[in-house]
Amino acid sequence: MNGGNNLDNNCKNLGNILNPTEVNNQLLFHKFIMINEILDKRNKKQNPEMKSITKGQGRLIVLLKRKDKLSTKELSEILNVSVSSLNETLNKLEQKNFIKKVPSEKDKRILLVELTEEGRQLEFKNHEDIDIFDFLSKEEKENLNDYLNQLTLSLHEKFKREDPEKYAKIVKNRKEIFDKYFKDENNNETCFEFIDCSKK
Secondary structure: OHHHHHHHHHHHHHHHHHOOOOOOHHHHHHHHHHHHHHHHHHHHHHOHHHOOOOHHHHHHHHHHHHOOOEEHHHHHHHHOOOHHHHHHHHHHHHHOOOEEEEEOOOOOOOEEEEEOHHHHOOOOOOOHHHHHHOOOOHHHHHHHHHHHHHHHHHHHHHHHHHOHHHHHHHHHHHHHHHHHHOOOOOOOHHHOOOOOOOOO
16 A cells, blocks of 8 residues: 555656746756666666676777777877776776787787677667657757757856866867877767867
8 A cells, every 4th residue: 555655656756847836957957867867777778788887898898899909008098087997997897808908019018908709799789768759840859959959068168167278178188189099080070079169
């Protein structure tokens, strides 16, 4: 009986969230968090093999799928993480037999990180819930896209105002890294690009 009451209360609370008396920033932020949590849980359920892989490990695997045989120093630079933090992630992936370290042909003292066959076979499937936007009309999707673009730019502008020097440094560093490691590729730069809000 109590279970039924709890369910009713949960439904009532959800109804209050979805149909509030007042729409404010706190409510919208809460909904973003709620949607993200729902999609994250569903993605792990739909892709059980990914449950043991953290976001940081997944990011590293995606990078190695794009450009294999990079040194720890290069990976640290591209991912913008400390070497100690990177080594911790690499050790965990090595224990799972997703990566291996091999000596560089140019300098045997340098170890390069590459995916194992098992690591190459890992597939990051498209989210099965990508169809959640199907109920929207073409115009509504365009409007939503515009709002998300505005939100993204607003966040970058906020960061830029809070610390202009740090923001400019990040933009410069990301561009230098792309030019250094990925300029000759046809792949989309946006995977590693930090949006420059000075571009209108």
